[in-house]
Amino acid sequence: xxxxxxxxxxxxxxxxxxxxxVGVYVTNKLRSLGYQVTVFTKSxxxxxxxDVQTIVGDIQYDEVVNTSMENIDVVINLVGIxxxxxxxxxxGVHVDGINNIIAACKNNNVRRLICLSGVTPMKSDLNxxxxxxxxxxxxxxxxxxxxxxxxxxxxxxxxxxxxxxxGIARSLAMTKPFAILPKGGKGLFQPIFIYDLVESIVRxxxxxxxxxxxxxxxxxxxxxxxxxxxxLVKDVSNISAFNISxxxxxxxxxxxxxxxxxxxxxVTRTELAQLVMDNxxxxxxxxxxxxxxxxxxxxxxxxx
Numbered sequence: 001x002x003x004x005x006x007x008x009x010x011x012x013x014x015x016x017x018x019x020x021x022v023g024v025y026v027t028n029k030l031r032s033l034g035y036q037v038t039v040f041t042k043s044x045x046x047x048x049x050x051d052v053q054t055i056v057g058d059i060q061y062d063e064v065v066n067t068s069m070e071n072i073d074v075v076i077n078l079v080g081i082x083x084x085x086x087x088x089x090x091x092g093v094h095v096d097g098i099n100n101i102i103a104a105c106k107n108n109n110v111r112r113l114i115c116l117s118g119v120t121p122m123k124s125d126l127n128x129x130x131x132x133x134x135x136x137x138x139x140x141x142x143x144x145x146x147x148x149x150x151x152x153x154x155x156x157x158x159x160x161x162x163x164x165x166x167g168i169a170r171s172l173a174m175t176k177p178f179a180i181l182p183k184g185g186k187g188l189f190q191p192i193f194i195y196d197l198v199e200s201i202v203r204x205x206x207x208x209x210x211x212x213x214x215x216x217x218x219x220x221x222x223x224x225x226x227x228x229x230x231x232l233v234k235d236v237s238n239i240s241a242f243n244i245s246x247x248x249x250x251x252x253x254x255x256x257x258x259x260x261x262x263x264x265x266x267v268t269r270t271e272l273a274q275l276v277m278d279n280x281x282x283x284x285x286x287x288x289x290x291x292x293x294x295x296x297x298x299x300x301x302x303x304x
Contacts, residue, residue: 012071013205016040016059016101017078018052021162022116022155025198026078027052033202040068058087059097066104074112074205077101082129090132098136102143112211113147114204115140119190119217119281141215148204149215153279157194158300160236164191165301168233172241179234179241185227188278190219192286193295200290216285220294223280236301 018027018039030037031052038053057064059079069075081093098115105113117137140149154164161169172179200218204210224232227243234241286292 010036011073011205012036012038013074013076014038014040014068014072015076015078016097017080018076019054020078022194022197023078025194026076026201029198029202030205035205038068038072040065059100060088060092062100062103065097065100066107069104069108069110072108072110074114075101075105075110076114076116076201076205078116080116080118080133084128090128091135094132094136095139098139102139102145105143105145111146113140113143113145114201115147115149116201117149117151119151119153119219119279141213146211147213148210150200150204151215151217151281152197153190153192153217153219153281155194155197156191156297156300160233160301163194164189164229165233168230169237169239172230172233172237172239176239176241179230179243181227181230181243181245183247184245185225185230185243187226188280189224189226189229190222190280191224191229191297192218192220193297193300196220196286196292196295199292200286203290210289216289217281217283218286218290219281219284220297221284221287222294222296224297232297232301 013030013035015023015027015030015037017023018037019041023039027037027039038055040055040057040059042058043056055064055068057068059065077098079093079097081088081090084090101113105111115136117133137149140147156163156165160166197218200216230243233239284294286294
């Protein structure tokens with residue numbers, strides 16, 4: 001009889017973005033379970049001393065993506081950007097990237113594809129980020145692969161510098177002694193614990209029931225306003241800052257004229273849109289389909 005451990009060792013997984021902020025957790029978990037994992041990453045510098053097998057390339061170029069998929073059983077795409085650069089655009093990374101992956105899967109007879117996206121994407125076709133995410137999802141949904149599309153809420157961990165809380169902490173450092181609250185900080189969020197998200201992805205790899213062209217929204221059960229998340233970060237980090245409600249149009253104008261702290265913009269148009277909209281969903285796919293009780297944010301931050 002072939003053991004589960006041995007069957008894992010025979011399954012070869014390619015993770016695009018496998019050394020990114022979420023990807024490194026996914027890669028480490030899969031390797032700990034005995035899977036043969038190869039990471040596709042944009043830069044050698046993302047290796048972080050990890051001895052995982054690595055392919056360096058740009059997801060926007062089909063040739064290197066196609067070559068990377070030889071002898072692969074499962075493909076996981078975790079690549080996504082919130083800020084554009086001269087050679088990394090929303091359309092190029094999100095749309096060209098997933099189209100290259102789908103084509104390479106077909107060329108190499110890889111049927112299994114797991115893609116990570118975001119919940120409640122902005123609907124405006126005038127927003128390049130929104131349009132690119134929408135087109136990328138449509139490409140997955142219209143493919144004839146055995147796909148699973150996971151839409152995740154913003155993530156958190158017990159490390160205050162990680163995920164949505166880390167973004168707030170960096171923002172507070174830039175704007176001190178003020179805490180900028182777009183639209184009064186009324187945007188609502190359902191942050192998901194990083195290990196709950198990772199466990200969901202692993203179950204998609206292991207359980208065939210998730211491979212039948214399925215899509216799921218993964219969120220925590222707690223609903224937080226952006227204002228409450230800012231208060232949480234201030235309390236944990238002992239940061240004194242005065243809350244200031246700023247109209248989104250003013251912040252958008254600031255982002256257009258390039259108001260920066262050091263080499264980083266305080267806010268981009270895309271990030272601003274994420275903060276003022278409700279980043280949440282109805283229902284609880286995490287519990288209903290994956291049988292995972294979501295981890296409360298305060299339990300991990302305060303160890304209560």
